[in-house]
Amino acid sequence: MDKIVSLCRRRGFVFPSSEIYGGLGSTYDYGHYGVLLKNNIKARWFEAMIFERDDIVALDSAVILHPRVWEASGHVEGFSDPLVDCRTCKLRFRADKLEDSQCGRKPSKRPGEFKECDLTEPRQFNLMFETTVGPVQEAGSKAFLRPETAQGIFINFKNVLQIARRRPPFGIAQVGKSFRNEITPGNFLFRVREFEQMEMEFFVPPAEAEQWYRYWIEQRLDWYLRYGVRRSRLRVREHGSEERSHYSRGTSDIEYLYPIGWSELEGVANRGDFDLKRHTEFSTTKLEYVGPDGERYVPHVIEPAVSLERIIVAVLADAYDEEVVGERERTVLRFHPQIAPVTAAILPLIAKDEGMVSTARRLYEELRKRHAVEYDDNGAIGRRYRRQDEIGTPWAFTIDEQTLADDTVTIRDRDSLAQERLPIGGVRERLGELLEQDWQTPKPD
Numbered sequence: 241m242d243k244i245v246s247l248c249r250r251r252g253f254v255f256p257s258s259e260i261y262g263g264l265g266s267t268y269d270y271g272h273y274g275v276l277l278k279n280n281i282k283a284r285w286f287e288a289m290i291f292e293r294d295d296i297v298a299l300d301s302a303v304i305l306h307p308r309v310w311e312a313s314g315h316v317e318g319f320s321d322p323l324v325d326c327r328t329c330k331l332r333f334r335a336d337k338l339e340d341s342q343c344g345r346k347p348s349k350r351p352g353e354f355k356e357c358d359l360t361e362p363r364q365f366n367l368m369f370e371t372t373v374g375p376v377q378e379a380g381s382k383a384f385l386r387p388e389t390a391q392g393i394f395i396n397f398k399n400v401l402q403i404a405r406r407r408p409p410f411g412i413a414q415v416g417k418s419f420r421n422e423i424t425p426g427n428f429l430f431r432v433r434e435f436e437q438m439e440m441e442f443f444v445p446p447a448e449a450e451q452w453y454r455y456w457i458e459q460r461l462d463w464y465l466r467y468g469v470r471r472s473r474l475r476v477r478e479h480g481s482e483e484r485s486h487y488s489r490g491t492s493d494i495e496y497l498y499p500i501g502w503s504e505l506e507g508v509a510n511r512g513d514f515d516l517k518r519h520t521e522f523s524t525t526k527l528e529y530v531g532p533d534g535e536r537y538v539p540h541v542i543e544p545a546v547s548l549e550r551i552i553v554a555v556l557a558d559a560y561d562e563e564v565v566g567e568r569e570r571t572v573l574r575f576h577p578q579i580a581p582v583t584a585a586i587l588p589l590i591a592k593d594e595g596m597v598s599t600a601r602r603l604y605e606e607l608r609k610r611h612a613v614e615y616d617d618n619g620a621i622g623r624r625y626r627r628q629d630e631i632g633t634p635w636a637f638t639i640d641e642q643t644l645a646d647d648t649v650t651i652r653d654r655d656s657l658a659q660e661r662l663p664i665g666g667v668r669e670r671l672g673e674l675l676e677q678d679w680q681t682p683k684p685d
């Protein structure tokens with residue numbers, strides 16, 4: 241994990257937030273490559289959820305919803321984790337995660353392991369961030385930052401049913417920020433207080449719920465495999481009945497073998513009819529499906545939910561590699577080409593050679609209309625290749641003396657390091673073809 245964090249910082253993927261003020265420890269800012277990586281992952285998720293199917297529509301609901309939404313959903317009453325305080329070191333821990341926590345004293349141990357540790361009894365701590373709506377703080381002005389995007393979907397069920405003219409089974413997908421006042425944030429982006437969720441609520445006839453639940457576990461697992469995550473690092477863990485939320489009729493975590501061990505990457509839940517029924521009760525608006533022949537029922541809901549942050553840590557861990565080439569060590573991020581922040585680098589071999597520079601610039605301008613490409617003429621070519629390896633750029637096109645003589649360029653492959661020449665006029669088409677090809681990581685399982 242330390243190596244990934246340091247690479248992310250060095251290459252400007254992710255910075256600790258508010259660093260010049262000493263940092264906040266629980267939020268992060270994304271730099272240029274981090275934004276590109278995040279946007280690509282989001283785009284692949286959107287493609288799989290919306291563009292490749294006929295039965296899911298998009299939504300972008302507000303962060304601040306009517307406070308009653310969170311009463312109906314059960315969050316006001318029950319969205320809490322058990323908290324313990326240490327009277328000695330004054331730190332707070334999640335009672336159910338003491339194994340993963342570190343005491344404030346040195347050498348660090350688990351809370352409770354020092355004889356001086358003095359832990360309180362666990363008490364429930366609500367994870368929702370409170371805020372005030374409007375200029376005056378008064379009764380009724382209290383609101384919350386959403387801790388999940390799902391509720392924004394449930395309260396729009398009727399709108400989508402009527403206006404988008406859908407009938408179950410159909411889904412509503414949304415990507416957006418969620419906020420949780422986590423007791424112990426940490427492990428880089430894995431547990432943060434502000435994160436971007438990608439959730440999809442799939443409304444189905446009650447009798448089909450179990451079948452769709454299994455279907456979505458498979459679909460989501462396949463999505464990770466499609467984008468190159470190693471199969472051996474993924475597993476599905478089904479929750480036992482004691483672990484499930486009160487509304488859940490079945491929950492499975494898709495876990496990834498993070499540097500911290502197997503942990504939840506994505507959750508797939510069969511939420512039954514809990515949410516629509518509760519919002520019907522609290523809002524008095526009937527949230528149900530009425531068919532053309534008069535049949536009516538409250539659909540059941542299957543929900544795959546994940547954060548971009550957890551995917552980013554998984555993808556980085558899966559892609560990170562070090563190898564010795566010749567005498568040199570190189571660090572390389574072996575991203576799937578459709579996820580890599582930069583698809584190709586355009587490199588004139590000699591920055592002072594006007595012919596090479598103008599040819600390279602022309603190629604760059606042509607390619608950037610369609611692809612995320614980067615032009616770089618700064619430093620020795622070996623250093624430039626290593627820089628592109630570290631940000632995970634799958635291909636580099638180099639313009640050299642021969643280019644000026646015969647209009648060919650070299651293409652260098654990030655993973656195999658193979659180099660071959662091709663006509664400069666065929667680069668755009670070649671890049672398009674390469675991007676379409678199936679890709680598998682060369683990293684061993």
Ligand code: ATP
Pocket residue numbers: 420422429430431432433435437504505506507545546547549550
């Ligand atoms: P955990 O048990 O790890 O706290 P959870 O089961 O409460 O997670 P869910 O409520 O199921 O998480 O949230 C759905 C998804 O949102 C998770 O699978 C995870 O990908 C993501 N997620 C939840 N909390 C965080 C967080 N604090 N930071 C980053 N991602 C998060």
